[in-house]
Amino acid sequence: MKFAVSLVAESSARLGSLTEFARIPEAVFETPLLLLHTRGASVPHLSYDLLQMVSTGHHMLQMPLVTLVDHTKNVKAFGKGIAEFAGLKEYLNYVSVQDSGTTTPEGYHEKNSISLWTRGGRKLIDPQTYISCIEALKPDMFQAIVDGDTTQSSSAKRVRKSVDVTVKFAGICADLKEKSDVLKDTPMLACITGGYNIKERLRCINELKGFGAAGYVIEGFHTNGESATNLLWEDVEPVLTETLGSLPENLPRAFHGPITPIVLLKLVSKGIDIFDATFPWLVAERGGALVFPNSLSKENAPVTETLPSVKAPAVVATDQKVAKLADDNSNDESVDRVYEINLKDKIYFSDTRPLLEGCSCYSCRKYSRSYVHHLTATGELQGPILIMMHNLHHYINFFKSIQQAIKDNELQALQSKLDLFVSSRRN
Amino acid sequence: MTRHPLTFQVLAQCKTTKAKCSRMTLPHHVVETPVFMPVGTQGSLKGIVPEQLEQLNCQIMLGNTYHLGNRPGPDLLESCGGLHNFMGWSRNLLTDSGGFQMVSLLELAEITEEGVKFKSPYDGSECLLTPERSIEIQNAIGADIIMQLDDVVSSTVSGPRVEEAMHRTTRWLDRCLKAHKRPEAQNLFPIVQGGLDPKLRTESAKQLMDRDVAGFAIGGLSGGEGKDQFWKMVHLSTDLLPNDKPRYLMGVGFATDLVVCCALGCDMFDCVFPTRTARFGCALVETGQLNLKLKSFAQDFRPIDENCECSTCRRYTRAYLHTIATVETVACNLITVHNVAYQLKLMRNIRENILKGTFVDFIFNFMDTMYPKKDFPVWATDALRVVNIDLHERGSMHKHQQVDC
Numbered sequence: 001m002k003f004a005v006s007l008v009a010e011s012s013a014r015l016g017s018l019t020e021f022a023r024i025p026e027a028v029f030e031t032p033l034l035l036l037h038t039r040g041a042s043v044p045h046l047s048y049d050l051l052q053m054v055s056t057g058h059h060m061l062q063m064p065l066v067t068l069v070d071h072t073k074n075v076k077a078f079g080k081g082i083a084e085f086a087g088l089k090e091y092l093n094y095v096s097v098q099d100s101g102t103t104t105p106e107g108y109h110e111k112n113s114i115s116l117w118t119r120g121g122r123k124l125i126d127p128q129t130y131i132s133c134i135e136a137l138k139p140d141m142f143q144a145i146v147d148g149d150t151t152q153s154s155s156a157k158r159v160r161k162s163v164d165v166t167v168k169f170a171g172i173c174a175d176l177k178e179k180s181d182v183l184k185d186t187p188m189l190a191c192i193t194g195g196y197n198i199k200e201r202l203r204c205i206n207e208l209k210g211f212g213a214a215g216y217v218i219e220g221f222h223t224n225g226e227s228a229t230n231l232l233w234e235d236v237e238p239v240l241t242e243t244l245g246s247l248p249e250n251l252p253r254a255f256h257g258p259i260t261p262i263v264l265l266k267l268v269s270k271g272i273d274i275f276d277a278t279f280p281w282l283v284a285e286r287g288g289a290l291v292f293p294n295s296l297s298k299e300n301a302p303v304t305e306t307l308p309s310v311k312a313p314a315v316v317a318t319d320q321k322v323a324k325l326a327d328d329n330s331n332d333e334s335v336d337r338v339y340e341i342n343l344k345d346k347i348y349f350s351d352t353r354p355l356l357e358g359c360s361c362y363s364c365r366k367y368s369r370s371y372v373h374h375l376t377a378t379g380e381l382q383g384p385i386l387i388m389m390h391n392l393h394h395y396i397n398f399f400k401s402i403q404q405a406i407k408d409n410e411l412q413a414l415q416s417k418l419d420l421f422v423s424s425r426r427n
Numbered sequence: 428m429t430r431h432p433l434t435f436q437v438l439a440q441c442k443t444t445k446a447k448c449s450r451m452t453l454p455h456h457v458v459e460t461p462v463f464m465p466v467g468t469q470g471s472l473k474g475i476v477p478e479q480l481e482q483l484n485c486q487i488m489l490g491n492t493y494h495l496g497n498r499p500g501p502d503l504l505e506s507c508g509g510l511h512n513f514m515g516w517s518r519n520l521l522t523d524s525g526g527f528q529m530v531s532l533l534e535l536a537e538i539t540e541e542g543v544k545f546k547s548p549y550d551g552s553e554c555l556l557t558p559e560r561s562i563e564i565q566n567a568i569g570a571d572i573i574m575q576l577d578d579v580v581s582s583t584v585s586g587p588r589v590e591e592a593m594h595r596t597t598r599w600l601d602r603c604l605k606a607h608k609r610p611e612a613q614n615l616f617p618i619v620q621g622g623l624d625p626k627l628r629t630e631s632a633k634q635l636m637d638r639d640v641a642g643f644a645i646g647g648l649s650g651g652e653g654k655d656q657f658w659k660m661v662h663l664s665t666d667l668l669p670n671d672k673p674r675y676l677m678g679v680g681f682a683t684d685l686v687v688c689c690a691l692g693c694d695m696f697d698c699v700f701p702t703r704t705a706r707f708g709c710a711l712v713e714t715g716q717l718n719l720k721l722k723s724f725a726q727d728f729r730p731i732d733e734n735c736e737c738s739t740c741r742r743y744t745r746a747y748l749h750t751i752a753t754v755e756t757v758a759c760n761l762i763t764v765h766n767v768a769y770q771l772k773l774m775r776n777i778r779e780n781i782l783k784g785t786f787v788d789f790i791f792n793f794m795d796t797m798y799p800k801k802d803f804p805v806w807a808t809d810a811l812r813v814v815n816i817d818l819h820e821r822g823s824m825h826k827h828q829q830v831d832c
Contacts, residue, residue, distance in 0.1 A: 039755060040750055040751045040754060040755045040757075041747075041750075041751075042751060042755055044755070044756070044757070045757060045760075046757065047739075047757050047761050047764075048738075048742055049479065049738050050476070050760065053476075053478075068750075070750075071725075071750045074725045074726050074746055074749075074750070077726045078726070078728055078746065085744070085746070085747055086747055087742040087743040087744070119754065349499070349503070350503055350506065352507070362476075366515045367515060368507070368513075370499070370507065370513070371470075371513055371514065371515075374469075374470065374498060374499045374513075375470075375471055378469045378494075378498055380469055380470075380471045380473060381471075381473050381474035381756055381759055381760075382471040382473070382474065382475070382476065384756065385474070385756075385760070
C-alpha cells in the first residue's frame with residue numbers, strides 16, 4: 001500500500017491517496033476517505049446487489065473483528081480470506097478491532113488481552129490470538145490490537161495503562177506480522193491512545209516508533225457507538241492538535257466512530273485522512289434519513305422546506321450517559337437528530353416528497369417519505385434498506401464534496417454551510 | 428357479459444393430467460400460468476426491493492387488505508394513486524379480502540349476515556368489515572385481481588355452519604359485485620367454499636359460476652385439514668370450474684403441493700412459506716430445505732444450489748450465509764431472493780414441461796429428487812393417480828406413453 005499526500009491546506013486539511021494494494025492494484029482511494037462500515041462482513045441491510053445500487057465505485061470496507069471473531073475458524077478453513085468468504089471480493093477491506101458503530105462496554109481489562117463483546121458474550125483476545133485471526137481473514141489492511149478504553153472521565157491510571165498495553169500489543173503484533181508469511185506485506189495501522197492527556201498521547205507516539213506502522217488510528221477519545229456522537233470539540237481539539245503535530249506527515253491517520261458531520265469536518269481540517277460510515281448507519285438504525293447539506297454545489301436544490309426544529313442535546317456527564325444508553329438506545333435527549341429527519345414521525349404519513357429533495361439516490365428517485373414512514377411504522381425490513389441506501393449515498397457524496405472543497409480551498413465554506421443549517425434547525 | 432380486464436389464453440393442455448399452461452393478461456403485466464405469487468403483506472416483500480423481484484421475472488405479487496386497510500389505510504393509498512405507485516411495483520398485484528386475517532388473527536371476530544365484526548387491535552374499538560367495505564378498500568389499493576369477502580370457516584369444522592357459510596359466501600359475492608367501483612381495471616374473483624363436503628362444494632362452485640366473473644378461487648383449504656381431504660376437494664373443484672378461466676388455489680406453496688395441484692388443474696398459488704422460512708434462515712432446494720443455521724453448513728463452501736441462477740447463489744456460500752442467518756438482515760434479503768427464485772423456477776419448469784408435453788416425466792423426476800427413498804406422501808400418490816399417474820409404476824407408465832405417441 002502506498003500513501004501520498006498531494007495537498008496540505010492552510011488549515012492542515014490534507015488531500016491524498018491510498019494506492020497499490022496487492023489484491024486490487026488498480027484501486028485508487030482518495031483521502032479524506034470514507035470506509036464502508038460492515039457487520040458480519042456485510043454493509044448493514046445491504047447485499048452486494050443493493051450496495052451496487054448505491055455505488056458502483058471502488059470502496060474499502062471496514063470489517064470489525066468483534067463481529068467476525070466467532071467465525072474466523074471457518075474463514076481459515078475456506079482459505080481465501082474474508083473478502084471472498086463474504087462474497088465481496090471486489091472490495092478491499094480493513095479489519096478493525098472493535099465495531100466503532102456500537103458502544104464498547106467500559107472496563108474488563110486484563111493484563112495480556114482485551115475484551116471483545118460478541119453475540120456469545122465476552123471473549124478475551126491476546127495479541128497472538130488476534131494475529132492468528134487476522135491471518136485467517138487475510139485483510140488488505142488491519143489495525144493493531146488496542147486498548148482504547150478511555151474517555152474524558154478516565155482516571156490518570158487508566159489512561160496510562162491504555163498506553164502501556166497498546167504499545168506492548170503493537171510491539172507483539174509487529175513482531176508476529178513480520179514472521180507471518182500471510183501478513184508480512186499487509187499494511188498495519190498502529191493505534192495512538194492516551195485519552196485526553198497530551199503527555200500520554202506523545203508518550204504513545206514516541207514508544208510506537210520503530211514498529212513499522214503503515215499509518216495510525218487515533219483511538220481513546222470515545223468508546224464507540226453513541227458515545228462518539230457527543231464528543232466535546234473543545235476538549236478534543238488541543239489534544240488532537242498536539243497528537244497530529246507529532247505524527248509523521250507521510251502516513252495516513254484514521255479516526256473511527258460515528259462522529260457528527262460538523263466534528264468530522266473539524267477533524268478533516270486538523271489532518272485526519274480516514275473515517276468510517278458508522279454515522280449514516282447509526283442514524284438509519286433509528287429511522288433517520290440524512291438531510292444536512294452535503295455539498296457546496298449550487299446544482300443541488302437548496303433545502304427550501306422548513307424542517308422540524310431540533311433541540312440541542314442535553315449535556316450529560318459521560319458516565320451517566322453511558323448508563324442511560326445502556327437501558328434505552330436512542331430515545332433519550334442526548335441523541336442529536338439535527339442532521340436527519342425522523343421517518344418514524346407521523347408528520348410524514350402523507351408526505352409525498354422524497355427523503356431529500358434533489359437527491360439522486362435510488363430511494364429518493366423512487367419513493368416518498370410517506371412510503372418509508374409506512375415501512376418504518378410497520379417494521380418492514382425494506383424500511384432500513386431504503387434509509388441506509390439514502391444515508392450511504394448521501395455520505396459518500398459528502399466525502400466527494402470534502403475532497404473537492406479541500407482542492408478548491410473551500411472547506412471553511414462547507415463548514416459554514418453546515419453550521420448555518422444546524423443553527424437554523426435549533427430555533 | 429362484461430368485458431373483464433383479464434384475458435386467459437390456454438397455450439397447452441397436458442394430455443395425461445388436468446394441468447395446462449396459459450397466458451393471463453392483466454392491466455399491469457402478462458402472467459404465465461401456472462404461477463406462484465409471493466406475498467408482500469404490507470406493501471413490501473419483506474427485505475427486498477421491487478427491482479430484485481423484477482430481475483427474478485416475478486409477474487404478480489400479493490398484498491393483504493386487512494393489513495393495508497389498517498396501515499397506511501385506503502385514503503392514503505387512494506391519494507397516492509394506489510398501491511402500485513406507493514410501493515414502486517409496476518407489475519400485477521392481487522389482494523385478498525381481509526376476511527381470512529380477521530378470522531385467523533383476531534380472537535374476537537364475530538360473523539353476522541352483515542359482515543365480520545371485530546375489535547380493532549390498534550385501539551380496541553368495534554369495527555365491521557362488510558363485503559362493501561372490503562371492496563371499497565380493495566378499490567383504493569387498486570390491485571389487478573381482488574377477492575370477494577367470503578365467510579371463512581376453519582376446514583376442521585363440520586355441520587350446518589359450513590353450509591351457512593357456503594350460502595353466505597354467494598350472497599356476499601353479489602354484494603361485492605354490486606359494490607365494485609372499478610370493474611374495468613380490477614378483476615373480482617369469487618371464492619369456492621363448502622368445507623370438506625363434496626355436495627356443498629359442488630353447490631358453491633355452481634352458484635358462483637352463475638355470476639359474471641373472470642376467474643375463480645378455491646378457498647377454505649390449507650387450514651389444518653388432512654391432506655387426503657385437501658386434494659379431493661381441489662380435484663372436485665377443478666372438475667367443476669371452467670377450464671378457460673384461471674383457478675386460484677389459495678394458501679398453497681410447498682413444492683410438492685404445487686406440482687400435484689398443477690396436475691389437478693390449478694393455475695395460481697400463493698403462500699407466505701417461502702419468504703417466511705427465509706427469514707428463519709431456511710433455503711429451499713430440490714431435495715427439500717436447508718436450515719442454514721445448522722453447524723453442518725459452517726464449512727460448506729458451495730452455494731445454496733449449484734444449479735440456481737439467482738444473484739445469491741452466484742455470489743454467496745452456505746458457509747457465509749450460516750454466519751449471518753437470523754443475525755444480519757442482509758441474510759433475509761439474500762435467502763428471500765433465493766427462495767423466490769426457487770419457487771419461480773419450479774413454476775417455470777412446470778410450464779415448460781406442459782408446453783413440451785413432458786409434464787408427466789417432470790413429475791416423476793421431481794418426486795424422485797424430492798423423495799429419493801421413494802417414500803412419496805400417500806396423499807400425493809393418491810391425488811396423482813386420479814390424473815392417471817402412478818408414482819410406483821414408472822416403467823409401465825413410460826411404455827404406456829410411448830404407445831400414445
